[in-house]
Amino acid sequence: MERYFENFANATARVSGSAAAFLLCVVVVLVWAGSGPFFHFSETWQLVINTGTTIVTFLMVFLIQNTQNRDSEALQLKLDELIRSSQAENEFMGIEKLTDQELADLHKRCMASADRVHARLSRLAAERESRGLPGA
Secondary structure: OHHHHHHHHHHHHHHHOOHHHHHHHHHHHHHHHHOOOOOOOOHHHHHHHHHHHHHHHHHHHHHHHHHHHHHHHHHHHHHHHHHHHOOOOHHHOOHHHOOHHHHHHHHHHHHHHHHHHHHHHHHHHHHHHHOOOOOO
């Protein structure tokens, strides 16, 4: 059942994100708007579009969330594999599961490390320049 839903969610997301689906929705809205005078712009006429769009939006939220969750998980797994197979620090694997505070602390640590590297590069460039070496 789960696999069927995943396939359905993927297919629906692919179709609903197409130009044809957008144009179909534009046509539906234009037909609805054009029928307004025929129905004397009644409350029922308004209710038709409101109900239709509410139902579609409600259902699409779940389908889009499903595809986003799987895409996000797949991306995290790919990044974890790149980290694991490289010389990067393995502690970064799975950091998407950290709390906001833990992520903020890790960000501060990374920024401090980047600042140290930038300072070192600036010192090296200044030394090269003072010696008249190229590449400064």
